[in-house]
Amino acid sequence: MADKEKRRSAALPSGMSSGKVVKSDSDREFLEQAGVGDLLRGAILKMVEARSDDPIGFLADHFCNLASVTDSGTAGCGDEDQQQQQQSTGLAGAGAHEQQRLNRALWHLRLAHHSQRSAFSNNVCVAYDLLNLNGCLSQASENPEGPDGSLLVVPPDAKGSGGVKGGLYMQTLECLCSEGGVPASTSAPLLRRLCCQDHEAVPYDVFRHGVLTCAVFSDYIRQAQRLYAEVCCPDEGPASRALCSAVLGTLKEALETSQDCDANCFVNANTKSSACLEANAKAIRYLEASAKISPHKLAQAMAGAQTSGPGGNMDAKEFENAAADLFIARVKVVS
Amino acid sequence: MDCRSTQVLFYLNDAVTQLLDHKEEYTQFGLVRYFAEYFSSVKNSNHVLFRELSYIRATQHNRASFIRVFWRCFRQIGKSGDLLSVPEYRSLLQLLCPDFPLEAVQSASRIVLADDASDGLMSFSDFIYSFQLQFCYQEFLDSIQVIYQDLLAGKSPNTVIVPTSSSVEQLVSVATEESDREEQQQDVVDSSTLAECVDALCERFKHSYPSRTCLREVLEQTDKVSYYGFLQSLANHESINQTIGALPSKEELLIDPEMDQELDKLIAQISVSPGSNSSGSAIGGLKEVQRRASPRRNIHHRRKMEVESDGSTEETDSSEN
Numbered sequence A: 001m002a003d004k005e006k007r008r009s010a011a012l013p014s015g016m017s018s019g020k021v022v023k024s025d026s027d028r029e030f031l032e033q034a035g036v037g038d039l040l041r042g043a044i045l046k047m048v049e050a051r052s053d054d055p056i057g058f059l060a061d062h063f064c065n066l067a068s069v070t071d072s073g074t075a076g077c078g079d080e081d082q083q084q085q086q087q088s089t090g091l092a093g094a095g096a097h098e099q100q101r102l103n104r105a106l107w108h109l110r111l112a113h114h115s116q117r118s119a120f121s122n123n124v125c126v127a128y129d130l131l132n133l134n135g136c137l138s139q140a141s142e143n144p145e146g147p148d149g150s151l152l153v154v155p156p157d158a159k160g161s162g163g164v165k166g167g168l169y170m171q172t173l174e175c176l177c178s179e180g181g182v183p184a185s186t187s188a189p190l191l192r193r194l195c196c197q198d199h200e201a202v203p204y205d206v207f208r209h210g211v212l213t214c215a216v217f218s219d220y221i222r223q224a225q226r227l228y229a230e231v232c233c234p235d236e237g238p239a240s241r242a243l244c245s246a247v248l249g250t251l252k253e254a255l256e257t258s259q260d261c262d263a264n265c266f267v268n269a270n271t272k273s274s275a276c277l278e279a280n281a282k283a284i285r286y287l288e289a290s291a292k293i294s295p296h297k298l299a300q301a302m303a304g305a306q307t308s309g310p311g312g313n314m315d316a317k318e319f320e321n322a323a324a325d326l327f328i329a330r331v332k333v334v335s
Numbered sequence B: 001m002d003c004r005s006t007q008v009l010f011y012l013n014d015a016v017t018q019l020l021d022h023k024e025e026y027t028q029f030g031l032v033r034y035f036a037e038y039f040s041s042v043k044n045s046n047h048v049l050f051r052e053l054s055y056i057r058a059t060q061h062n063r064a065s066f067i068r069v070f071w072r073c074f075r076q077i078g079k080s081g082d083l084l085s086v087p088e089y090r091s092l093l094q095l096l097c098p099d100f101p102l103e104a105v106q107s108a109s110r111i112v113l114a115d116d117a118s119d120g121l122m123s124f125s126d127f128i129y130s131f132q133l134q135f136c137y138q139e140f141l142d143s144i145q146v147i148y149q150d151l152l153a154g155k156s157p158n159t160v161i162v163p164t165s166s167s168v169e170q171l172v173s174v175a176t177e178e179s180d181r182e183e184q185q186q187d188v189v190d191s192s193t194l195a196e197c198v199d200a201l202c203e204r205f206k207h208s209y210p211s212r213t214c215l216r217e218v219l220e221q222t223d224k225v226s227y228y229g230f231l232q233s234l235a236n237h238e239s240i241n242q243t244i245g246a247l248p249s250k251e252e253l254l255i256d257p258e259m260d261q262e263l264d265k266l267i268a269q270i271s272v273s274p275g276s277n278s279s280g281s282a283i284g285g286l287k288e289v290q291r292r293a294s295p296r297r298n299i300h301h302r303r304k305m306e307v308e309s310d311g312s313t314e315e316t317d318s319s320e321n
Helices: A004-016 A025-034 A036-052 A055-070 A079-088 A093-111 A117-131 A166-179 A184-191 A204-231 A241-267 A275-293 A293-305 A317-326 B001-020 B023-029 B031-043 B053-060 B060-080 B085-094 B103-113 B124-136 B138-152 B165-172 B183-188 B191-204 B212-220 B227-235 B238-244 B256-270 B276-291 B297-303 B311-318
Strands: B188-190 B225-226
Touching: A025 A036, A025 A241, A025 B001, A025 B191, A036 A055, A036 A117, A036 B001, A036 B031, A055 A093, A055 B001, A055 B031, A079 A117, A079 B124, A093 A117, A117 A166, A117 A204, A166 A184, A184 A204, A184 A241, A184 A317, A204 A241, A204 A317, A241 A275, A241 A293, A241 A317, A275 B031, A275 B297, A317 B188, B001 B023, B001 B031, B023 B031, B031 B227, B060 B085, B060 B124, B085 B103, B103 B124, B103 B212, B103 B227, B124 B227, B124 B238, B138 B188, B138 B225, B188 B191, B191 B225, B212 B238
Parallel strands: none
Antiparallel strands: B188 B225
C-alpha cells in the first residue's frame, strides 16, 4: 500500500500541465549512468526527422528495432521484430538480413506521406542508405573476402559504385504498391516501366523517382476506386460504360494538361536548374489541370454522357485498369 | 502536431518516472527493451491497466484505452445478462484502476437512468456506452450542464460564459425570468438554442469534444431536449463511438468467441454452481488480459500478491473485493 502511495505521488506531477518531474540527485545519477538521456535524445531526433503521423507508433517501432538489433535473444515486442529475429538466426543469414533491411526501409518510407515533400525526401534518403550495399552495414559480414555470392550478394562490378541492388529496388516498389492497396495486376505495367535488372546498381535519383511514382500511384488508384464508387450505385450493378468513359476522359484531359510539368519535375528533381519562371509555369499548369477535374467539369461530362456515348456497363476492375493506364502512360521508362 | 508532441512528452515523462520507480527490475530487463515495451503498450492500448486515475485521465488516448480494457475484461458480464448497480460497476472498475472514483460512475449512471437515483440497475451495454461518453468527454459534459442550467434559468444565450463546474452554484442563483415557465417545469430547453450555445462552446473549448456534426445532428432531431436526453443520444450515437475507437457497435459489443471457448473449457473442468458463473467471467476476463503480461504489468500486480500471475492469485484478487 505504501508502495502504491509512493508510485502515485511520483506519477501525479507528470500530468500534462507540468512537464517536469522532480527528480532526486540519486535518480539523476542513475539516469546518467544508464545513458537514458542519450537514448531518448536519439529517439526524439529521429522522430522529428521522420515527422511521422503517429509519433507514439514511431517511438514504439524505433525502440523495438533498436532492441532487436542490440539483443541476441528474442525482442519480445512487436510481432514483426520477433519474426525478423527468428529469421536472422536461421541458416540463410544473408537473405534474412536483406529481408530485415527491406522491412526497415519500407517502414521508413511509410512514415510520412509523399505530399510532405521534405519529410518524405528525408525518409527516402534513409531507406536508400539502408538498402545501399556498400558492405559496411551488414552485421553478418563474416567473410567479405569469401567466394562470390556466398554471403554478400553484391556482384563484383557493383561493389565500387554503390547503389541499391536492382532486385531489392523492385521488391521495394512491389511492396509499396501492394501496401498502398494496389492489386498486383494493376501495378504490373507500372513496374515494368520502372524495371531495373537484378544485377544493376540503382542510383539515388532513380530510386527516389521510383518510390515517389509508386507512392503517388497508390494514392491515385485509391482515388480512382473511390471515384468509381461514387459513379456506380452498388445496388444497380456495375456502372454505365458511358458514364465511366466520360469520367475517364475528364481524368485524361487533366493529366494531359499537367503532363509537361510532370516530366520536367522528375527529370529536374535532383538538379538545381529549376528557375523561378519554370516553377511558376508548373504551378499554372497544375491549376489548369485541377480545374479540368473539378466537380463542375465532371458533372458536365457525366450529364453529357447520359444522353450519348457507348452502351453497356463497366465494372470496377476495368475502370481501375483504365485509370491506371492513363497514369502509367505518363511514366518515363527507366533505361 | 502540437497536441501530439505534448502527448509524446507526457509519455516520455511517465516512462522515465516509472523507470525510476522500479530501477532494479527494469535495468535487469534492459533499458532499450523497457522503452520498447512501454511505447508498444501505449501504441496497443495495453498501458493503462492497474495504473492510477490521474494517468488514465491524462490523455484522450489513455481514456479510450481504459474503456477498451474495461470492455475486454468484463464483456462476459454483458453476455450473462446481469444487471449491476453503481457500486458493483465501480468495484469492477477498481479492479482495473485502484483509485477509480464513485462520482464518475454515478455520473454515467445518470445518463443511463436519466435521473438522480444512484441505486438503479443497468445492463452492461447501456452502462458502457454512457460511461464511455462521460469518461472521455467529462470536461465537455460539465460545460454543457452549465449552459443547460443557464438556459433553464432563462438567461439569454448570448451572455453565456463558460466557467468551470465549480461555479455552477453561482449561475443557478441568478434571478430567473417568468418566460419559459412550462419548459422549466419539464426540464427541457429549446434544441436550436442549445445547439447555438454548444457550437459557441466548441469554438473556444480546450478539451476534447464529440464532432460538431454529430452534436448538431442530435439536436436537430427534436424541438425540445432535456439534458439527459441529449446525453443519452450522444452516448448511443454510432459515429461518436467510432471516433473514440474503443468499442465496437452495439450489435457486436458482446461477441467474444475466444473467451467463449476459454469459458467452456473452464466450466467443463470445474464443478459449476449458479453463483460462480459471473465471478468466473470476471476472473476469466482478467486472465485473458494478464496472459499478455509484461514485466511492467507484473510489477503492479505483484504489489497485491506475491507471485507471478496464475489462477490461484486471481481468485484471491476478486475475493478481496
